[in-house]
Structures are given as structure tokens and as C-alpha cells.
Amino acid sequence: MSQRILITGARRGIGAAIAVGLARPGNSLLLHHLDAAAEAETVAGLCRDLGADAELLDANLADAGAVSDLAARAGEVDVLINNAARASNVPFGSLPLGEWAETFAVNVTAPMLLAQDLSAGMASRGWGRIVNVVSPTVRMGGPSGPSYVASKAALIGLTRSLARSLGPLGITVNALSPGAIRTEGEAELADGHDVEAHAPLVATQAIPRSLVPEDLVATVRLLVSDGAGALTGQVIEVGGGLVFR
Numbered sequence: 398m399s400q401r402i403l404i405t406g407a408r409r410g411i412g413a414a415i416a417v418g419l420a421r422p423g424n425s426l427l428l429h430h431l432d433a434a435a436e437a438e439t440v441a442g443l444c445r446d447l448g449a450d451a452e453l454l455d456a457n458l459a460d461a462g463a464v465s466d467l468a469a470r471a472g473e474v475d476v477l478i479n480n481a482a483r484a485s486n487v488p489f490g491s492l493p494l495g496e497w498a499e500t501f502a503v504n505v506t507a508p509m510l511l512a513q514d515l516s517a518g519m520a521s522r523g524w525g526r527i528v529n530v531v532s533p534t535v536r537m538g539g540p541s542g543p544s545y546v547a548s549k550a551a552l553i554g555l556t557r558s559l560a561r562s563l564g565p566l567g568i569t570v571n572a573l574s575p576g577a578i579r580t581e582g583e584a585e586l587a588d589g590h591d592v593e594a595h596a597p598l599v600a601t602q603a604i605p606r607s608l609v610p611e612d613l614v615a616t617v618r619l620l621v622s623d624g625a626g627a628l629t630g631q632v633i634e635v636g637g638g639l640v641f642r
Contacts, residue, residue, distance in 0.1 A: 398623060399423035399424055399425075400419075400423075400424050400425075400475040400476050400621065401424075401425045401427070401472075401473065401474045401475050401476070402419055402424060402425070402426050402427065402474060402475065402476040402477075402478065402621070403427040403429065403454075403471045403474045403476070403477050403478065403511070403515070404416050404419075404426065404427070404428060404429060404478045404480055405429040405458065405478065405479055405480050405481035405507070405508075405511070406429060406430070406480045406481030406482065407426075407428035407429055407430060407437060407440060407480070408428070408430040408433040408436040408437040408440060409433075409436055409440070409580070410580035410610055411480055411530065411575060411578065411580060411610045411613060412428075412429075412478075412480040412481065413440045413610070414609075414610030414611050414613065414614060415478060415480065415610075415613065415614060415617050416428055416440055416443075416444055416451075417440065417443050417444060417447070417614075418611070418613075418614030418615075418617060418618065419449075419476075419614075419617065419618065419621070420443070420444035420445075420447040420448070420449035420451070421447060421448055421449055422447075422448035422449065423448075423449075424449045424450070425449065425450040425451075425452070426441070426444050426449050426450065426451045426452070427452050427454055427471050427474065428440055428441055428444075428451060428452065428453050428454065429454050429455075429456060429458075429467065429481060430453060430454075430455055431455060431456065431457055431458070431481075432455065434453060434455065437453045438453060441453060454467055454470055454471065458481055458502070458503045458507035459483070459499050459502045459503050459507075460502075461502070461506065461507075461510060464506075464507045464510045464511060465510060465514060467511070468510070468511055468514035468515055469514075471515065472518075473515075473518035473522075474515050474518065474519075475519065475522075475524065475525060475526065476525070476526045476527075476528075476621045477511055477512060477515050477525075477526070477527045477528070478527075478528045478530070478617070478621075479507070479508035479511060479512075479527070479528070479529045479530060479552075480530045481503065481507070482503060482504050482530065482545075482549075483499060483500045483502075483503035483504055483545075483548075484541065484545055485500050485541065485542045485544045485545045486541060486542045486545075487542045487544065488542060488543075489542070489543045492542070492543060492544060496544055497544045500544040500545060500548050501544070501547075501548050501551070504545070504548035504549065504551075504552060505548050505551045505552055505555060508529055508552060508555065509555055512527055512555075512559055512563075512570070516559075516563055516566070516568055519563075519566070519567070519568050520563070520566035520567070520568065522567075523566070523567040524567045524568070525563070525566075525567065525568035525569070526568070526569055526620060526621040526625075527559065527563075527568065527569070527570040527571075528570075528571055528572070528573055528617060528620050528621065529552050529553075529555070529556045529570070529571070529572045529573070530572070530573050530574075530575065531549045531552050531553050531556070531572045531573065531574045531632060532545070532546070532549040532574060532575070533574050533575075533576055533577075533634065533636055533639055533640045534546045534549060535549050535550045535553060535574075536640045536642075537640065552572065553572055553632055556570050556571065556572040556630065556632070557570075557630045560629040560630030561630065564629055564630075567626075569620075569625060569626065569628060569629035570629055570630065571620050571628060571629060571630070571631050571632075571633060572631070572632040572633065573613065573616060573617065573620070573633050573635065574632055574633065574634045574635065574636065575608075575610075575613055575635055575636060576598075576602070576608055576634065576635060576636015576637055576639045576640075577595050577598040577599060577602070577607075577608060577636060577637075577639055578608045578609060578610055578612065578613070578636075579595055579607060579608070579609070580610065595607065598639060599637075601639065602636065602637035602638050602639045603637060603638025603639075604637035604638055605637070606637065608635075608636065608637055612635060612637075613635050616633055616635050620633070
């Protein structure tokens with residue numbers, strides 16, 4: 398079955414790996430980015446090489462109006478993957494309200510609005526898949542800052558609520574928890590110290606090797622497949638055994 402798929406934050410890292418992993422003849426990929434058309438076009442080119450259609454959609458997910466416009470431009474989609482996130486390492490003692498609000502706007506409000514706008518089309522066809530990318534920091538309490546951890550906890554709650562609300566309409570909603578996967582964005586946030594930050598986490602994994610975004614692809618393919626119609630409301634940990642539920 399061909400699918401029309403919207404992936405937020407698809408210019409690099411996890412979003413790019415998922416896009417390429419879902420690229421096949423008949424699929425149409427809508428690759429969201431923010432002011433990064435050149436990087437996103439590189440990903441789109443890889444998807445087209447695999448036989449998929451690919452289109453770039455630029456939007457600031459911190460702006461609710463821009464999110465609604467993104468949904469309108471995307472049109473009717475079969476699969477929504479809420480991957481884009483605002484990372485934050487600002488500690489609790491110096492956390493400004495604006496930092497908290499913007500992190501929640503991108504990490505929670507934008508996925509909610511996209512699900513709200515796009516699930517209507519899914520419901521009309523009796524089939525849809527929503528995957529929200531979360532984080533094991535919700536269970537660990539760190540090492541990210543409190544606004545990021547709290548927002549990802551809220552996204553897990555949203556996932557479970559939507560799974561209950563949308564299940565009768567043929568739509569599954571699940572959360573994907575990637576674990577300690579090294580991405581370009583994380584390296585920038587850590588100012589180049591990502592190797593040191595990841596080493597203790599990797600050492601505690603049941604499978605003690607560094608993970609890459611491509612490690613997530615097989616799980617995403619399952620979650621968006623016809624065969625996963627009875628799988629909903631779950632947090633799927635793909636972190637080499639960093640945490641056990």
C-alpha cells in the first residue's frame with residue numbers, strides 16, 4: 398500500500414534516516430524543515446533515488462499558526478511522524494519561562510495540532526498511523542534539562558490519550574523512544590562534547606555499542622505498517638537496552 402507520509406524535522410539525524418527508510422516506489426514523503434532547504438533537499442534526493450516522491454515543507458513549529466499552515470499544505474496524509482524537537486539543557490535554577498514555553502510549543506503543542514488537523518483525513522479513510530518521537534530521559538530524569546524532559550513526558554501522555562481517542566477510527570498512535578543516539582543536533586547542543594556525554598550511557602546499555610539513527614528504521618516500518626493495526630498507545634524503546642519498561 399502506498400503511503401503519504403509527513404515527517405517533521407527531516408533535514409538530518411533521526412528524521413532523515415526515517416525518511417530514507419520509508420522511501421520506496423509509490424510513497425510520497427513530505428519532509429518538514431526550518432530554514433534548512435539545502436540539507437532537506439539532500440534527504441529528498443536520497444528518497445527520490447529509492448523511487449519515492451519527496452517534497453519539502455518549511456515551517457516554524459513554535460508558531461501555532463505556522464503549524465496549522467503546515468498541516469494545510471501537507472493535505473491528506475496516511476502517516477504522521479512527529480520527530481522534530483527543541484532540545485534544551487538549561488538547568489532548573491536558571492530556567493526562564495520563555496525557554497519552557499518554546500520547548501513545549503515545539504515538542505508538545507505542534508504534535509497535538511498536527512494530529513488534530515491530519516487525523517480527520519485518516520479517519521475518513523478508516524486508516525492512519527501517528528508516531529511521536531520521545532526520549533528515555535523521561536524515565537531517567539536527565540541528562541537533558543527539565544523543559545525537555547517534561548515536554549517529552551507530556552508527549553507520552555498525549556500519545557496514550559490520542560491512542561484511546563483515535564483507535565475507534567482506525568488510527569494507531571505510538572511513541573518511539575530512541576535512546577542515546579548521537580545526532581548532529583545533539584552534538585551542537587553539547588558543544589562538541591557528545592562523545593563524553595554518551596560514553597556512560599552506552600556503557601549501561603544491554604547492547605553496549607553506539608547507536609545511529611538507522612537503528613530506528615525497522616521499528617518505524619513496523620509501526621506504520623498494516624500489520625501493526627493492533628499496536629497502539631505504546632512507548633517502544635529502541636535504545637540498546639538503556640532502560641527497561
